[in-house]
Amino acid sequence: MSHYQRHVFFCINDRGPDSDRPSCNRCGSAAIRDYAKKRIKDLGLSGAGKIRVNQAGCLDRCEQGPVCVVYPEGTWYTYVDESDVDEIIESHLVGGVPVERLEI
């Protein structure tokens, strides 16, 4: 196993309101990243050998965003709100079962 059992990256790129291209933080992805990070910590799941949540720059799947990716599986998700993130945490990060309905 690598340093973390599962490592999640949320794209928080923001092209600003005047761009003609979408970007994940236009959908509030930075706040969702904060939520996921706190939830993992509150559940006692953070740290070496466990789970890490990070922000990342543009993951270049803008049209399908907001997106996050879970490694080492390389599972890509889109999400709408905190309840989607809760489902990814409980099913995939903890239980090891990807959330098919959110996969892109």
Place this chain on the structure above:
Amino acid sequence: MSHYQRHVFFCINDRGPDSDRPSCNRCGSAAIRDYAKKRIKDLGLSGAGKIRVNQAGCLDRCEQGPVCVVYPEGTWYTYVDESDVDEIIESHLVGGVPVERLEI
């Protein structure tokens, strides 16, 4: 295979010069990320099915930094300069052979 064959994340966290804890960008990691991103693009290695280089927030291995991680392998590296990054690109990202001397 996931969306990218290999996905590299460089920690560019910066606690500022007054912190008593190290942080990767105190060693210039953002500039190294820029270098890696450009090098991958110049080599024609960027895009879906190929290689993606991203910045990330604190990867929480500060004392061993500056660090980057390569997924899906979950290989963690430290590096000093552009030549180290060139070696990671040529040996690991292109050739699939991790650079043991830089692994943490």
